[in-house]
Amino acid sequence: MLSSQFSRNICHYIALSSAFAASAFILNNFLTHIFALPGLYGTLNAVGFSFDTPEDTYGGFALFIGIFQSLTYVAALVYPYMILRSQSAAPRSSVLMNNAAARIVSAAFWAVMLIGIVDAAISFVRIENMLPSIVGADLALSLGKPSFRGVYVHMPLLLAGIAISFMRRGVDFIWLASLIVFGELLIVITRFIFSYEQAFMGDLVRFWYAALFLFASAYTLVHDGHVRVDVIYATFSDRAKACTNIFGSLILGLPLCWIVLTRGLWGPSSPFNNALLNFEVTQQGFGMYVKYLMSGFLIVFAISMLFQFASVIIKELNVLESNREADDTGALQEKVS
Numbered sequence: 001m002l003s004s005q006f007s008r009n010i011c012h013y014i015a016l017s018s019a020f021a022a023s024a025f026i027l028n029n030f031l032t033h034i035f036a037l038p039g040l041y042g043t044l045n046a047v048g049f050s051f052d053t054p055e056d057t058y059g060g061f062a063l064f065i066g067i068f069q070s071l072t073y074v075a076a077l078v079y080p081y082m083i084l085r086s087q088s089a090a091p092r093s094s095v096l097m098n099n100a101a102a103r104i105v106s107a108a109f110w111a112v113m114l115i116g117i118v119d120a121a122i123s124f125v126r127i128e129n130m131l132p133s134i135v136g137a138d139l140a141l142s143l144g145k146p147s148f149r150g151v152y153v154h155m156p157l158l159l160a161g162i163a164i165s166f167m168r169r170g171v172d173f174i175w176l177a178s179l180i181v182f183g184e185l186l187i188v189i190t191r192f193i194f195s196y197e198q199a200f201m202g203d204l205v206r207f208w209y210a211a212l213f214l215f216a217s218a219y220t221l222v223h224d225g226h227v228r229v230d231v232i233y234a235t236f237s238d239r240a241k242a243c244t245n246i247f248g249s250l251i252l253g254l255p256l257c258w259i260v261l262t263r264g265l266w267g268p269s270s271p272f273n274n275a276l277l278n279f280e281v282t283q284q285g286f287g288m289y290v291k292y293l294m295s296g297f298l299i300v301f302a303i304s305m306l307f308q309f310a311s312v313i314i315k316e317l318n319v320l321e322s323n324r325e326a327d328d329t330g331a332l333q334e335k336v337s
Helices: 005-035 040-048 060-086 095-127 131-135 137-143 146-167 173-192 199-221 238-265 272-275 291-336
Strands: none
Touching: 005 040, 005 060, 005 095, 005 238, 005 272, 005 291, 040 146, 095 131, 095 137, 095 146, 095 173, 095 199, 095 291, 131 146, 146 291, 173 199, 173 291, 199 272, 199 291, 238 272, 238 291
């Protein structure tokens, strides 16, 4: 099936367009549900279609942004074709996919580290009743509200994490793992030596551990570090391994990520949107206010894995084509001799 150039280009196109379309879907999801913009369906309704949307009428500026939202989906389908045209006479490049996955994970990593430290500190001084003397009674009361802390504490730290990811290369998972170990050690020391334990301490460890587990998935994939049983796969030739990885990514990897995104973000009442838009927190009033962000971890997981699966497909297509060129060269030499 992958013996022709056309079929390989189709696989390459599916890999690229899937990653770009998912990016457009996530961007438009938040633009639509946070800022009440029309999105793709609302824009199509304005030109005569009849999709079900929360609002039927939008202002001129909202419709202008709606057109931009719709064009992002068009770009997600056209841009991969342009990439294929530019790479038609050269080895297929997966640098863009690798860099996108690394940038997403790096931004999420720094944001989670900063938010975890600051939110845990706020929870600690709040439960010890020291917050009013530090920031005042009014601000202390506001910091006890999930929406206030999410907008005015977590969002600036999220932007700071994104800014740091652009200034620093690489993903420092070792630091997040070290912080998890330190947080668990702190719980053990305070519980068994000082008989002191608060809800935010366990929340912090779970928050960081969930981030490490989900954010490192794409990094582990690119380094082929996921646990698997290679009883059959290990005996395959390079070409058979490449075909297995390509079909596995197309049939299992990409659909899994799309299921996570569509099930979680399809509408305002979907699980991820419901948690993120309402700043969902645990029932423990003096714990950390980060439960809603843990729903966002699955979004980061899905989009980073989509880009990384696309990178895997491109890399394996290069393996197929290099083997094919070697076979053609060998056959030509035999004919000449």
